Amino acid sequence: MKPRLFLLLLLLTLKGFGQPKPLEGIVFDKESKERIASVSIHDLTNGIAIYDNLKGEYQIIAADGDILVFSKQNYRSDTIKVQSRAQLAVSMVRLAIQLKEVTVHNTTLTPDQKLEATKNDFTKIYGSLAYGDYLSTPYGGGAGLSIDALWNSISRSGRNASKLRDVIQQDYEQNVIDYRFNREYVAGITGLKDDKLTSFMFRYRPGYYTASTMSDYEFITMIRANLRRFLRSQRTYGLAPLVSK
Structure with missing residues (x-):
């Protein structure tokens, strides 16, 4: 080598x-x-x-x-x-503690759930005091007077129960409107904020029938149409800004 x-x-x-x-x-x-x-x-x-x-x-x-x-x-x-x-x-070693995943459930009650809870709280007015049908079907057929309905129409407790049911129904209808026509939802569609959003929602608050029967598409279309009216009225009747000299 x-x-x-x-x-x-x-x-x-x-x-x-x-x-x-x-x-x-x-x-x-x-x-x-x-x-x-x-x-x-x-x-x-x-x-x-x-x-x-x-x-x-x-x-x-x-x-x-x-x-x-x-x-x-x-x-x-x-x-x-x-x-x-x-x-x-x-x-x-991690610099921060790693938290375990937590699932948060929505605890807000829907209007129907609120109504059901109210009925549970006032079981009596939706029980024996809830009869409003004057006609009953007696044994053997035919039509007869409902004793419960007749009694409720003339008794103080029956009349008070009827009034309370009306109040609860009105409250339920307002809850339906508030649940669907809420600030976060309307703000997301209109882009309005603060006082303008409050003014818009007060002026164009829908009725119970509209809020309970319209589809999502129809409801959004209605809000956008009302927004155009609202903006036009703002331009027409809005005050001119102050000019400082």
Whole structure:
């Protein structure tokens, strides 16, 4: 073997012995124990910087005594000194506590649910005092007078119950309107805010029949048509802005 070739092989062999073996390991969340991807791993000693893979695994050229810094957004950076060639498992701590998912249910009652709750609170006026049909069907057929309806028409308790039912029905109808024609919904369609939104909703508040029978498309079309009228009236009757001299 020629001396020059021998020296070349010797240098390559020595270089191979001097090259440190890649350090392998994984990175995981200390709390959840789940692996963390895209963690920056920087060897401060030799300047090499890499990222771990999607499985949280990494390989980096590092010698014993090298200082490795593991960092990722929303995690506390961790600094480790390489002491052996064994696989290195690094646990990282979140900067903020990870809250468990919470499902929030809408607790707002619909008008029908409110009416049902009211009926449960006033069971008597919707029970024996609720009879309003004067005609009854007696045993054996034919039509006869309903004793309950007749009594309720002349008794104070029956008349009061009837009035209370009327009040509850009126309240229910207003709840239906408020439920559908609410500020957030109208503001989203019209783009109006504050006093203008209040004025618009007061002026163009729909009736119970409209609110309870119109489809969503018809209801939105009505609001937009009223918005055009409202804006025209604002331009026509609005006061001119004050000019300071």
